[in-house]
Structure formats: structure tokens, C-alpha cells
Amino acid sequence: xxxxxxxxxxxxxxxxxxxYVRNLVTGAAPGSPAPSERELVQHFGVxxxxxxxxxxxxxxxGLLERIPGRGTFVARPRRTASRITGYxxxxxxxxxxxxxxxxxxxxxxxxxxxARALALTEGDAVIHWRRLRxxxxxxxxxxDAYLNEVLLPGFLQSGMPTSLYDSLESRGLRPxxxxxxxxxxxxxxxxSSLLEVDPMSAVLRHSRRAVSGEKVVEVSRSVYRxxxxxxxxxxxxxx
Amino acid sequence: xxxxxxxxxxxxxxxxxxxYVRNLVTGAAPGSPAPSERELVQHFGVxxxxxxxxxxxxxxxGLLERIPGRGTFVARPRRTASRITGYxxxxxxxxxxxxxxxxxxxxxxxxxxxARALALTEGDAVIHWRRLRxxxxxxxxxxDAYLNEVLLPGFLQSGMPTSLYDSLESRGLRPxxxxxxxxxxxxxxxxSSLLEVDPMSAVLRHSRRAVSGEKVVEVSRSVYRxxxxxxxxxxxxxx
DNA sequence: TAGTGGTCTAGACCACTAT
DNA sequence: TAGTGGTCTAGACCACTAG
Numbered sequence: 001x002x003x004x005x006x007x008x009x010x011x012x013x014x015x016x017x018x019x020y021v022r023n024l025v026t027g028a029a030p031g032s033p034a035p036s037e038r039e040l041v042q043h044f045g046v047x048x049x050x051x052x053x054x055x056x057x058x059x060x061x062g063l064l065e066r067i068p069g070r071g072t073f074v075a076r077p078r079r080t081a082s083r084i085t086g087y088x089x090x091x092x093x094x095x096x097x098x099x100x101x102x103x104x105x106x107x108x109x110x111x112x113x114x115a116r117a118l119a120l121t122e123g124d125a126v127i128h129w130r131r132l133r134x135x136x137x138x139x140x141x142x143x144d145a146y147l148n149e150v151l152l153p154g155f156l157q158s159g160m161p162t163s164l165y166d167s168l169e170s171r172g173l174r175p176x177x178x179x180x181x182x183x184x185x186x187x188x189x190x191x192s193s194l195l196e197v198d199p200m201s202a203v204l205r206h207s208r209r210a211v212s213g214e215k216v217v218e219v220s221r222s223v224y225r226x227x228x229x230x231x232x233x234x235x236x237x238x239x
Numbered sequence: 240x241x242x243x244x245x246x247x248x249x250x251x252x253x254x255x256x257x258x259y260v261r262n263l264v265t266g267a268a269p270g271s272p273a274p275s276e277r278e279l280v281q282h283f284g285v286x287x288x289x290x291x292x293x294x295x296x297x298x299x300x301g302l303l304e305r306i307p308g309r310g311t312f313v314a315r316p317r318r319t320a321s322r323i324t325g326y327x328x329x330x331x332x333x334x335x336x337x338x339x340x341x342x343x344x345x346x347x348x349x350x351x352x353x354a355r356a357l358a359l360t361e362g363d364a365v366i367h368w369r370r371l372r373x374x375x376x377x378x379x380x381x382x383d384a385y386l387n388e389v390l391l392p393g394f395l396q397s398g399m400p401t402s403l404y405d406s407l408e409s410r411g412l413r414p415x416x417x418x419x420x421x422x423x424x425x426x427x428x429x430x431s432s433l434l435e436v437d438p439m440s441a442v443l444r445h446s447r448r449a450v451s452g453e454k455v456v457e458v459s460r461s462v463y464r465x466x467x468x469x470x471x472x473x474x475x476x477x478x
Numbered sequence: 479t480a481g482t483g484g485t486c487t488a489g490a491c492c493a494c495t496a497t
Numbered sequence: 498t499a500g501t502g503g504t505c506t507a508g509a510c511c512a513c514t515a516g
Contacts, residue, residue, distance in 0.1 A: 012486095069493070071500085177318045177474065181471050236416040251503090251504070251505095252505075292505090308512070
């Protein structure tokens with residue numbers, strides 16, 4: 001009998017087995033064999049159903065793959081849909097420095113469109129945050145975000161964060177689902193002046209309605225310089 | 240003991256239980272109670288682990304939700320990411336009549352860009368299909384699709400279908416994952432003439448690389464009239 | 479207190495794969 | 498033939514919820 005690595009005496013057995021296997025296989029090449037179920041039964045001194053419960057979770061997660069008669073193996077990583085990101089994370093991912101200049105940040109009464117999008121009643125308090133956003137110092141986009149004040153108490157008073165999405169995440173409101181619309185247009189004179197482009201330049205208009213669980217956490221409209229920005233989206237999933 | 244509905248004597252027990260429960264709850268209102276595990280044990284005369292295996296599958300599927308101490312209930316349908324659709328399905332969904340006029344359909348040798356995108360070697364045979372696509376009779380977009388000829392034998396000879404995605408689906412090549420890029424631009428003179436808009440009108444340029452399992456099945460570039468088209472995308476998932 | 483799902487045991491037989 | 502995952506049994510105790 002091998003020595004069992006004690007991770008946490010209070011932990012449930014199937015969780016102990018699961019995390020033990022996860023540690024073994026993370027970083028391993030796809031196709032590498034995982035321990036067999038009966039090996040783990042011996043190693044942990046648990047019933048086989050307990051091991052299967054642990055392995056089931058990793059299979060559902062996409063980390064392992066079972067092949068009847070052969071064994072359990074590290075699965076090829078699945079292609080997945082885009083993570084829902086905000087401007088800061090998106091630009092950082094592209095290797096650019098994201099900066100923002102707040103043009104407006106105040107409490108407003110929701111108009112009919114914003115109220116419906118945020119699932120509020122017209123006249124309810126919303127936070128309106130308008131920013132000019134730069135990438136590597138160059139103007140990239142103007143974003144108008146509307147937030148449900150009830151979900152973000154003290155948001156305006158707490159000093160505005162750089163990243164709205166980091167701020168939402170720290171409150172447990174990271175968007176889990178979003179509905180975006182995108183179209184093409186020409187810049188208005190005000191937009192072209194802020195974005196430092198010629199009037200009537202091509203721009204990408206992007207709207208988002210972002211939901212965290214049951215709550216609508218963000219409604220925004222952004223206008224991007226088309227000469228500097230292309231939107232990328234991954235859809236669907238393999239496996 | 241109630242009478243057991245016999246569905247298929249050859250079926251595995253957990254599958255019988257699963258499908259029995261699925262039939263019971265499909266169409267039921269979210270929050271409706273499903274049979275308790277012990278009820279199903281009595282009903283089918285099986286062990287509780289067998290029932291749990293059946294219910295687990297429905298929970299992972301998102302059909303049921305377990306609440307410890309209370310029971311198992313029909314889950315609220317999850318918000319999910321957009322299905323990957325082509326032009327025909329997309330326009331039909333919007334309640335418009337989708338029509339297409341083939342401008343070009345021929346075998347070509349893949350250039351460097353198309354070859355890389357389709358995971359082929361430069362010079363390999365590809366199908367190039369260029370269409371002017373209308374919605375309710377009005378020009379909407381020009382699409383250039385490149386397809387791997389090896390995956391679609393006889394495609395050009397078989398009479399071109401209306402919907403590329405229907406055609407892929409019938410060959411078991413429905414895209415499961417896609418990578419899209421979108422930006423804004425102004426129409427070229429050739430584009431504006433085909434799309435029946437003024438030169439330099441705003442257009443949306445959309446590129447897609449669509450994958451089915453392990454195979455790259457479609458690479459396309461489309462240009463949409465911005466005055467008639469807004470792209471919609473749903474990202475992520477609840478639950 | 480009765481019922482629920484969550485966890486766990488200690489076996490069993492099967493079909494399949496690899497040697 | 499030995500090993501693997503797939504299926505299944507007949508119990509058990511726990512924490513939690515609801516009346």
C-alpha cells in the first residue's frame with residue numbers, strides 16, 4: 001500500500017480524490033493515462049463508487065476522458081467560447097496598455113430604454129459612467145455604461161476603478177452571460193473630435209447587456225475607431 | 240407498487256429511469272417538483288445509485304436542479320450562447336426571406352491566407368463560393384466562402400444548395416465552434432454597386448473560421464450593408 | 479418528525495482491450 | 498488472461514428542510 005497524501009482531513013473523500021487526480025494530471029500531455037479507478041481505490045482506501053464520483057466530475061469538466069476497456073486519460077483541451085471581458089482585460093490580452101479618462105460619472109434617473117435593459121422601472125436610480133478609453137495612449141473608444149445603483153452601493157463614492165469588470169467581480173457580479181450587438185456607422189463630429197479621427201470616419205458601434213446569474217449588471221454602448229479596432233468572438237464549444 | 244411503464248427491455252436501467260423522468264418533466268414549469276429519488280427506487284425496483292446516475296445526467300444537462308433537503312425540481316432554462324448559424328438561418332430567424340445569387344462558384348488553389356485558415360497547404364484544392372445575399376429582396380451582403388474540397392466531394396457538381404450550413408449539416412459537418420472577427424469600413428465602389436448603396440457607405444466586415452469537431456469546414460469573409468444589418472451575439476451561459 | 483438529497487461502503491457481473 | 502471502465506445492488510449515516 002502506498003502512502004496516502006493527506007490534503008485535508010475535513011474534506012469529503014470524493015473531493016480529496018478529485019483534487020489529488022487533478023493535481024496529477026494538470027500539465028500532463030493530452031492522452032496521458034490517469035490512475036485507474038481500482039488504483040485509486042487502493043491508494044485512498046475508499047469504495048469504487050467514491051472514486052467514480054470524483055472522476056465523473058473531472059470528466060464533466062472536460063479534464064479527463066474515459067475509454068472503456070482501456071482506461072482514463074487526460075483529455076485534449078476543448079475549444080471554448082470567449083470569456084466575457086471588458087475593455088481593460090481585452091486590451092491587456094492584446095498586449096496593449098489600457099487607460100481610461102472619465103468624462104462623466106453620476107447618478108441619473110433611468111430613461112425608458114435603459115430602464116428596460118437593466119430590468120428596472122423608469123425613473124429608478126442608475127449610475128451613468130462615460131469614459132474615453134485609450135490603448136497605448138491612442139484614443140480607441142468612447143463607452144457609456146449604465147449600472148444598477150442598487151447592486152453597487154457606494155460605487156460613485158468609492159473612487160472609480162480602472163476596470164469595471166474587476167470591480168463587478170470583487171462584488172460577486174462578474175457577468176456570466178452577455179448579449180451584444182455590433183454595427184458599422186460613421187463618427188459624429190463630437191465622436192470624431194474625442195477619438196481624434198476625421199469626421200465621418202468609419203466606427204464600430206457596440207452595445208452590451210451583461211447579466212450575472214439573474215441580475216442585469218451592465219448596459220453599455222461603445223463606439224470604437226474602426227481603423228484601430230476589430231472585434232473578435234469565439235462561439236460554441238467542442239466536445 | 241405502481242405499474243411500471245415498460246419502454247424498452249433492452250435499455251440500461253439508468254437510461255430507462257432517465258428517459259422516464261425526462262418525459263415527465265419536459266414541458267413542466269420551472270420549479271415543478273420531479274419525483275424523489277426514493278419514489279423512483281420504488282417505481283422501478285432499482286437501487287438508489289442507479290436512480291442517482293439517471294438524475295445526475297439530467298442535472299448536468301441543465302434540465303433538473305437539486306435542492307438538498309427539499310427535493311429535485313425542473314430547472315429554469317439556462318441562457319446559452321448563440322447557436323452558430325449561417326446567413327439563411329439567421330435571416331429566417333429575423334423573419335426575413337433569405338435569397339442568394341451565386342456570383343462565382345469554382346475550384347481554386349488555396350492562397351497562403353486561405354490555406355492557413357483552412358489548415359491546408361498552399362495550392363491545395365478549395366471551393367470558392369461568392370454570393371450576393373438578399374433579405375426580403377434587398378441586397379444585404381456579399382459573402383466569399385472558402386471550403387475544403389476534400390471534405391465536400393462533388394459539392395460543385397451536385398447543384399449548389401441555398402444554405403451552406405444545411406448542406407454541411409447533412410454531411411455531419413455542422414460547425415461546433417467558430418471564430419469571428421468584425422469591423423467597420425466604407426464600401427468599395429464594386430461593393431456599393433452590388434449592394435445598391437452609395438459609394439463610401441458604412442459597411443460591416445465579418446470574417447468567420449468555422450470548425451466541426453477537428454475539421455475546419457468554412458472560412459468566409461462577408462461585407463454587410465450597415466444600414467440594414469446589425470450583428471447580434473450571445474456569449475457565455477448561466478447556471 | 480418525516481422526507482429529501484449528499485455521501486459512502488463492499489461487494490458483483492458485464493463487455494471490452496491488450497498481451 | 499489480466500486489467501479497464503460500465504453498470505448495478507442493498508444497504509447505511511448525515512445535514513438539511515418543512516410541517
